[in-house]
Amino acid sequence: MTEKALRLGTRRSKLALAQSGQVADAVSQVTGRPVELVEITTYGDVSREHLAQIGGTGVFVAALREALLRGEVDFAVHSLKDLPTAQHEDLVVAAVPVREDPRDVVVARDARKFTDLPPGARIGTGAPRRMAQLNAYARTHGLEIETVPIRGNVDTRIGYVHSGELDAVVLAAAGLNRVGRIDEVTDFLSVDTVLPAPGQGALAIECRAGSTAQDAELVAALAELDDPFTRVAVTAERSLLAALEAGCSAPVGALADLLADGQIVKEMRLRGVVGTTDGSTLVQLSTTGPVPETHEAALAFGRELATDMLAQGAAGLMGERAQ
Numbered sequence: 001m002t003e004k005a006l007r008l009g010t011r012r013s014k015l016a017l018a019q020s021g022q023v024a025d026a027v028s029q030v031t032g033r034p035v036e037l038v039e040i041t042t043y044g045d046v047s048r049e050h051l052a053q054i055g056g057t058g059v060f061v062a063a064l065r066e067a068l069l070r071g072e073v074d075f076a077v078h079s080l081k082d083l084p085t086a087q088h089e090d091l092v093v094a095a096v097p098v099r100e101d102p103r104d105v106v107v108a109r110d111a112r113k114f115t116d117l118p119p120g121a122r123i124g125t126g127a128p129r130r131m132a133q134l135n136a137y138a139r140t141h142g143l144e145i146e147t148v149p150i151r152g153n154v155d156t157r158i159g160y161v162h163s164g165e166l167d168a169v170v171l172a173a174a175g176l177n178r179v180g181r182i183d184e185v186t187d188f189l190s191v192d193t194v195l196p197a198p199g200q201g202a203l204a205i206e207c208r209a210g211s212t213a214q215d216a217e218l219v220a221a222l223a224e225l226d227d228p229f230t231r232v233a234v235t236a237e238r239s240l241l242a243a244l245e246a247g248c249s250a251p252v253g254a255l256a257d258l259l260a261d262g263q264i265v266k267e268m269r270l271r272g273v274v275g276t277t278d279g280s281t282l283v284q285l286s287t288t289g290p291v292p293e294t295h296e297a298a299l300a301f302g303r304e305l306a307t308d309m310l311a312q313g314a315a316g317l318m319g320e321r322a323q
């Protein structure tokens, strides 16, 4: 007997289809049911405006959530960094699978590294967070670069380098991995240089919050795909973002990692940064403490670092955010 297929709502971009395809296989394995992809167009896919101008938070996510709430799909896969920090009350993140490489990377002409770019090099990125940190590094290391706002999918962005329009573009390693273009990376940026976006490299599998028995059963089955450490790390990162009252297009970077002694995980470190896009000012802080054992503790971890960042003037650096 074949069980009824589960419907996975996905964006149509190559990246979204790649990550949805991977999750579909994993979900099929844990549920024993076939998974069918249902393609949905989101506002973020059709708008030509710069993301920073259309108000960032949630543009990729809203249409998928509506399809979920209308019952047209059973679950949706989001890049966690595109998911608004406010949890929708009728939806639940049933799983956060193991995170991929969270780093940002450079694809540059002539196989250049970021620090070897020629004077006056034009670097494309639409993310104020990347601009702020790239420009801050350039200022303190005597590099002469110009950050150029771009958007578009991975192919479009890399295309600017191949066409010679730009010297380099900055993208997320995870995205390039998923679309099979990681070989084109010319430099993996250290997180000490560019701290990734909160949740970067991680996916969220979102479902209806279990008002029916089928929904509850699906949420329970998908929990098998959850990676507890990725979950605690991204919870802290996103809590930092939320406490700074910043959206996904704000110049905020955050990364939590585990500090282990051999095999034994000792502590969690959370690093955060916020800055002006010209890189003239950055507030960069880090905190280390026992690995949070509850969701509440993970939230508090992020909130506390945000409080310290705000005390150092973080709020004043986010004036450039969308809205």
Ligand SMILES: NCc1[nH]cc(CCC(=O)O)c1CC(=O)O
Pocket (backbone or CB within 6 Å): 079, 080, 081, 082, 170, 171, 172, 173, 174, 175, 176, 199, 200, 201, 202, 203
């Ligand atoms: N802003 C768009 C976006 N959302 C998620 C990814 C892929 C990487 C990830 O899952 O974090 C990308 C592309 C990029 O930033 O290069």
